Amino acid sequence: MSEYLTLNKTNWDERAPLHAASADYAVQRFVDDPQFLSEVVQFDRPLLGDIQGLCGVHLQCHIGTDTLSLARLGAQMSGVDFSPASLAQARTLAQRCHTPIDYHESDVFLAAEVLPQGSFDLVYTGIGALCWLPSIERWAQTVGALLKPGGRLFIREGHPMLWALNEDHSDSLRVEYPYFERREPLVWEDENTYVQTDSALKATVTHEWNHGLGEIISALLAQGLEITGLVEHQSIPWEALPGQMVVDERGEWRLKEAPWRLPLSYTLQAVKRPA
Structure with missing residues (x-):
């Protein structure tokens, strides 16, 4: 295993139980309220549309709160993550919520080797995922391999400008x-993670990469996908620039002053063209 995978995997294995125990991920609320959805998926809903009956896979699913939310919207979901500790939390949450979700441990670049290729109506990637990958081209190859012709990619991500x-x-x-x-x-x-916790991380070193918006779009086009939507947003679901942001009633953060200066996140949609 390469150095970046070892370091990042160890870091996320430590984060998983801390995130599951934090109020930010609202695990108990998922258990108590069968209608509850994550704030991220709630934000996505107007653009996500009706996913009832779709066969979907969530790449880099972490502890599965967004995956569960998509399942609650009617999709038959699978989830992929490289962290066994994260998947343990995801499986426990799905079981507690009596929701069948098929989880697989895999590096995202190898996901098409552990899941049936060309069989998914929806590939979903949530916010804060792409920065952990060294190659956007290899990610796009995974997306293209998993989608069936006519299948859709849906991704909301932090903006590369941010x-x-x-x-x-x-x-x-x-x-x-x-x-x-x-x-x-x-x-x-x-030694910190992005949720409120009293515990410090021991695995403190991580590797990350940025990917320009043009690079992301070009990588998807090269895999036979057609871009069907791109919306840049002035908000993001955490205080990405401390001291310069305010939060709204949905838990979305935006710049205090002149928020039109900077895109903070984006939603990108694409469809796999027939062969």
Whole structure:
């Protein structure tokens, strides 16, 4: 296993139980309320549309709250993640909610080797996933391999312009990190995760990459997908730029001042063309 996979997997294995226990992921609310959906999927619903009866797969599903939410909207869902600790939490949640979801442990680049190729109506990738992948072309190959002709990709992600900003500056927007994909990763060391927790991480080093919007679109086009929608949003579901943001009633954060200056996230949809 390459260094980045080892480091990132160990980090996410540590995060999984902390996330499952946090109020941010609202695990108990999923159990108590069969109609409850994650904030991310709630945001997606107007563009996601009717997914009743679709065969779907959620790539990089983590502890499965978004996967479960898609299943509650009527899709027959599978989930893929490289972290066994995350999948253990996802399976437990699905069982507690009496919802059949087929989970698989796999690096996303190998997902088409553990799932039936060309058999999915919907490939879903949630927010905060692509930054962990060194190659957007290999990700697009996985998407193209899993979708059946006419099947749809739906992704909401943090905007690459946001990822290029240094969040340590609380008084200005400063582009200090790559916008385009580079071979070498950004190497981070942080004992904290993005939810409220009293526990510090021991596996503190992670590797991440940015991918420009044009690179993402070009990679999908190369795999025979047709772009059917691209919406850039002025909000994102966490305080990505501390000290410069305000939160709304949906849990979405936007810039306090002149939010039109910066796209914070985007929704991209594409359909696999017939062979």
